Amino acid sequence: xxxxxxxxxxxxxxxxxxxxxxxxxxxxxxxxxxxxxxxxxxxxxxxxxxxxxxxxxxxxxxxxxxxxxxxxxxxxxxxxxxxxxxxxxxxxxxxxxxxxxxxxxxxxxxxxxxxxxxxxxxxxxxxxxxxxxxxxxxxxxxxxxxxxxxxxxxxxxxxxxxxxxxxxxxxxxxxxxxxxxxxxxxxxxxxxxxxxxxxxxxxxxxxxxxxxxxxxxxxxxxxxxxxxxxxxxxxxxxxxxxxxxxxxxxxxxxxxxxxxxxxxxxxxxxxxxxxxxxxxxxxxxxxxxxxxxxxxxxxxxxxxxxxxxxxxxxxxxxxxxxxxxxxxxxxxxxxxxxxxxxxxxxxxxxxxxxxxxxxxxxxxxxxxxxxxxxxxxxxxxxx
Amino acid sequence: xxxxxxxxxxxxxxxxxxxxxxxxxxxxxxxxxxxxxxxxxxxxxxxxxxxxxxxxxxxxxxxxxxxxxxxxxxxxxxxxxxxxxxxxxx
Amino acid sequence: xxxxxxxxxxxxxxxxxxxxxxxxxxxxxxxxxxxxxxxxxxxxxxxxxxxxxxxxxxxxxxxxxxxxxxxxxxxxxxxxxxxxxxxxxxxxxxxxxxxxxxxxxxxxxxxxxxxxxxxxxxxxxxxxxxxxxxxxxxxxxxxxxxxxxxxxxxxxxxxxxxxxxxxxxxxxxxxxxxxxxxxxxxxxxxxxxxxxxxxxxxxxxxxxxxxxxxxxxxxxxxxxxxxxxxxxxxxxxxxxxxxxxxxxxxxxxxxxxxxxxxxxxxxxxxxxxxxxxxxxxxxxxxxxx
Numbered sequence: 078x079x080x081x082x083x084x085x086x087x088x089x090x091x092x093x094x095x096x097x098x099x100x101x102x103x104x105x106x107x108x109x110x111x112x113x114x115x116x117x118x119x120x121x122x123x124x125x126x127x128x129x130x131x132x133x134x135x136x137x138x139x140x141x142x143x144x145x146x147x148x149x150x151x152x153x154x155x156x157x158x159x160x161x162x163x164x165x166x167x168x169x170x171x172x173x174x175x176x177x178x179x180x181x182x183x184x185x186x187x188x189x190x191x192x193x194x195x196x197x198x199x200x201x202x203x204x205x206x207x208x209x210x211x212x213x214x215x216x217x218x219x220x221x222x223x224x225x226x227x228x229x230x231x232x233x234x235x236x237x238x239x240x241x242x243x244x245x246x247x248x249x250x251x252x253x254x255x256x257x258x259x260x261x262x263x264x265x266x267x268x269x270x271x272x273x274x275x276x277x278x279x280x281x282x283x284x285x286x287x288x289x290x291x292x293x294x295x296x297x298x299x300x301x302x303x304x305x306x307x308x309x310x311x312x313x314x315x316x317x318x319x320x321x322x323x324x325x326x327x328x329x330x331x332x333x334x335x336x337x338x339x340x341x342x343x344x345x346x347x348x349x350x351x352x353x354x355x356x357x358x359x360x361x362x363x364x365x366x367x368x369x370x371x372x373x374x375x376x377x378x379x380x381x382x383x384x385x386x387x388x389x390x391x392x393x394x395x396x397x398x399x400x401x402x403x404x405x406x407x408x409x410x411x412x413x414x415x416x417x418x419x420x421x422x423x424x425x426x427x428x429x430x431x432x433x434x435x436x437x438x439x440x441x442x443x444x445x446x447x448x449x450x451x452x453x454x455x456x457x458x459x460x
Numbered sequence: 461x462x463x464x465x466x467x468x469x470x471x472x473x474x475x476x477x478x479x480x481x482x483x484x485x486x487x488x489x490x491x492x493x494x495x496x497x498x499x500x501x502x503x504x505x506x507x508x509x510x511x512x513x514x515x516x517x518x519x520x521x522x523x524x525x526x527x528x529x530x531x532x533x534x535x536x537x538x539x540x541x542x543x544x545x546x547x548x549x550x
Numbered sequence: 551x552x553x554x555x556x557x558x559x560x561x562x563x564x565x566x567x568x569x570x571x572x573x574x575x576x577x578x579x580x581x582x583x584x585x586x587x588x589x590x591x592x593x594x595x596x597x598x599x600x601x602x603x604x605x606x607x608x609x610x611x612x613x614x615x616x617x618x619x620x621x622x623x624x625x626x627x628x629x630x631x632x633x634x635x636x637x638x639x640x641x642x643x644x645x646x647x648x649x650x651x652x653x654x655x656x657x658x659x660x661x662x663x664x665x666x667x668x669x670x671x672x673x674x675x676x677x678x679x680x681x682x683x684x685x686x687x688x689x690x691x692x693x694x695x696x697x698x699x700x701x702x703x704x705x706x707x708x709x710x711x712x713x714x715x716x717x718x719x720x721x722x723x724x725x726x727x728x729x730x731x732x733x734x735x736x737x738x739x740x741x742x743x744x745x746x747x748x749x750x751x752x753x754x755x756x757x758x759x760x761x762x763x764x765x766x767x768x769x770x771x772x773x774x775x776x777x778x779x780x781x782x783x784x785x786x787x788x789x790x791x792x793x794x795x796x797x798x799x800x801x802x803x804x805x806x807x808x809x810x811x812x813x814x815x816x817x818x819x820x821x822x823x824x825x826x827x828x829x830x831x832x833x834x835x836x837x838x839x
Contacts, residue, residue: 128833303655481569
């Protein structure tokens with residue numbers, strides 16, 4: 078460790094550690110967290126690295142405090158992150174909502190484990206995907222990314238920071254215990270090859286500044302506390318001045334903008350990895366570790382002559398509705414393996430609108446899918 | 461004022477005087493200013509403001525010594541003082 | 551020396567010209583009059599705070615006010631400073647994040663007893679333990695005002711509230727004791743009647759390095775006061791006058807408040823201790839070099 082931000086080089090690195098390094102490479106200089114298996118290694122790495130790069134690590138008394146402390150640090154002008162797993166994710170929901178409502182950039186990593194409740198602390202799960210979308214109360218849009226390898230966890234954490242600054246919203250990195258705890262080759266590029274998105278600051282003098290007057294892309298420029306802009310920020314429904322206004326008209330204006338901010342920019346936000354879809358009859362649609370473990374059954378199915386393609390959701394939220402609809406028009410079925418009892422599968426089904434069959438290969442949690450189960454589901458899809 | 465003996469520096473002593481400004485539309489009629497004025501300068505007026513409260517009015521302006529208690533105690537930022545020229549001790 | 555010849559002074563002061571209050575520069579005048587009830591003491595607490603700010607000599611662009619949810623929490627919306635109205639109980643960790651991200655900021659948490667002590671209690675004791683450099687002003691009106699006067703962790707035993715219709719049967723927290731035991735370096739309690747001392751105390755707290763805690767006992771005539779035989783703000787102020795007693799340096803353990811009982815005020819703790827950031831930089835200097 079030589080105290081530099083970006084640890085350029087090739088490493089044999091655990092997913093969690095790669096996540097922390099990705100954050101640091103993206104410019105993160107603040108981490109507030111709470112220990113929870115399987116995300117603790119992110120906190121430990123941050124505790125070690127933050128002081129080396131003049132950043133701050135603080136271990137808060139609980140996950141609620143961690144989330145809101147991260148929001149405070151973001152308003153203090155620093156890129157900030159927290160990491161947790163299922164039980165902590167539930168605790169962070171209210172403050173995540175505040176972050177969305179006040180348009181505070183930050184990153185929240187959820188290394189999913191078996192649930193519900195205390196569940197399986199050391200074993201994999203993917204049961205928080207719908208919670209990632211709707212966990213906080215009220216209508217809103219969220220961005221959630223799902224890496225499938227430690228390298229991708231490194232890359233997507235950087236992307237999460239960039240998206241959070243670009244769209245002034247908290248961004249979720251929904252990984253899982255398998256990816257988080259697996260050790261693999263991770264290549265960290267030199268700093269000049271890493272794209273970071275700087276915070277968009279106001280261009281007008283303080284007396285003309287309206288904290289929530291958006292630019293054309295529906296994102297308002299953000300002043301930091303202490304910059305002299307003397308703004309007021311509240312979680313109450315507010316107008317462009319940031320002052321609370323409690324009526325339906327203001328709510329409509331504000332929430333429409335917050336939602337459209339993400340929806341309008343879907344093309345920039347959504348990333349998919351496609352393979353063999355040109356002539357596919359079955360689409361294996363998945364994300365995270367389940368997308369990776371499905372590669373072998375897909376290969377086996379292809380060897381049996383089944384025309385199966387893969388659609389890997391690198392961005393899970395906002396959901397790639399158009400792509401699913403397009404595919405549903407010409408394929409027979411989707412097979413969706415995930416380590417839960419049907420969450421993203423429901424979205425696929427919704428968007429397929431009955432034009433293609435959607436088969437869930439569910440799993441209660443605690444292990445990755447057995448290849449035979451996924452293969453059988455693909456076979457049944459073409460019968 | 462009656463003295464037992466006139467203080468030697470009486471010509472140099474000055475009593476501060478204050479001019480009271482009342483922002484009537486902000487007042488909510490709590491009466492803190494009237495109650496805690498040490499010189500009994502204020503009283504509740506008969507008039508109403510737009511919200512239906514009775515703001516205070518000045519009863520005896522000459523008595524105000526610019527102590528600032530009304531300004532500090534008002535919860536509504538509805539009353540403040542300006543310093544007037546000091547008067548000699550009578 | 552004769553007084554100036556002016557227009558009849560009585561007429562002039564009663565003339566409702568749109569005056570500018572000297573504190574308006576630190577207030578969002580377009581939002582006044584504020585939402586607090588007639589006789590509520592939060593406005594008085596805010597007045598003392600602004601007076602202290604005007605005298606403190608700090609760069610006001612760097613002063614940030616953070617509040618939670620509740621009547622007192624609305625203070626953030628009325629000050630003309632960078633201000634944040636955060637989630638219920640979480641003003642203190644938000645303030646911690648701000649301060650650690652930008653140590654140049656002067657962070658003031660201004661919130662109520664329900665917000666800071668009940669839902670926020672855990673954060674209060676940990677921030678005090680860490681000695682994060684911030685000033686916490688806790689307005690204590692003995693109930694949850696905004697939601698209609700429910701019982702809270704500072705409600706005196708026997709008091710009637712909307713959720714203790716037979717009288718509160720819990721012991722309240724003694725806030726100075728709680729703050730002192732958690733490690734706060736400056737702990738004081740005043741009422742909204744003792745404005746000059748309150749202003750001075752806030753000024754001391756603003757200049758204090760470390761976690762400072764100022765409790766302000768305040769009237770809630772609409773709810774707590776109305777149900778407990780103190781139906782107006784004035785009646786509660788009279789109670790503070792009759793029962794308020796100043797004992798600087800008292801062991802905060804002795805400062806319990808019973809129903810209509812004695813209110814012991816003063817500065818109870820005023821010590822020096824390294825702050826969280828002091829520890830950070832010391833430890834790092836040793837380990838990283």
